[in-house]
Amino acid sequence: MEHTASDIDALVREEKRLTAVESHNEAWAEGLSAGIEPDIIAEAALATAFAELLRTNGENAALALLDRMRDKVIAGEFEEDRRCH
Template sequence: MIDLHSSDLDDLIVAEKKQVAIEYHNEAWADGISDGIEAEILAETAITTAVTELVRRYGESDVLELLDQLRQRVEFGEFRAERALQ
C-alpha cells in the first residue's frame, strides 16, 4: 500500500498538471510552426500572454519578482539547449 501525505499528493498532482501543460504547449507550438508562424513570434506571444495573465492574477510587483528570478535563471544558463544535465 502506498502511503502518501496530503502535501506529497498535492506535489504529484501539480507535477502531472505541469507535464500536461507542457504537452499542450508543444502541440500548439508545432501547429503554429506548421502554419508558417515564426518561432520568434510564437515565443513573444506566449510570453506576453503569460505575463498578462500573471499580472491580472497576482499584480505587477509579484510578476516583476518572478521576471527577476527568470532573468537570473537565464544568466545561469538554465535554458540553454546545449546545457549539460547533471
C-alpha cells in the first residue's frame, strides 16, 4: 500500500503527539510525587503551553486552541472513562 505525503505527515504528527503525551504524563507524575497538587500542575502546564503558543503563533492561535479545548471539555472528552492514548 502506498502512502501519500499527507498520510505520512499525519503519522508523524500522531507519533509526535503520543511522545508529547508520554512526556507530559511523566512530568505530571513527578509533580505529584513531589507533593504538588494536581490543580497547580495543571495551571502551570496550561500557562506554559499558552505562553509558548502566543510566542510562536500569536493570540489568534492561542484563543483558537482555548476554544477547541473548551469544546472538548463540554463534550466530555477528558472524562476518566473516555481517556485513550
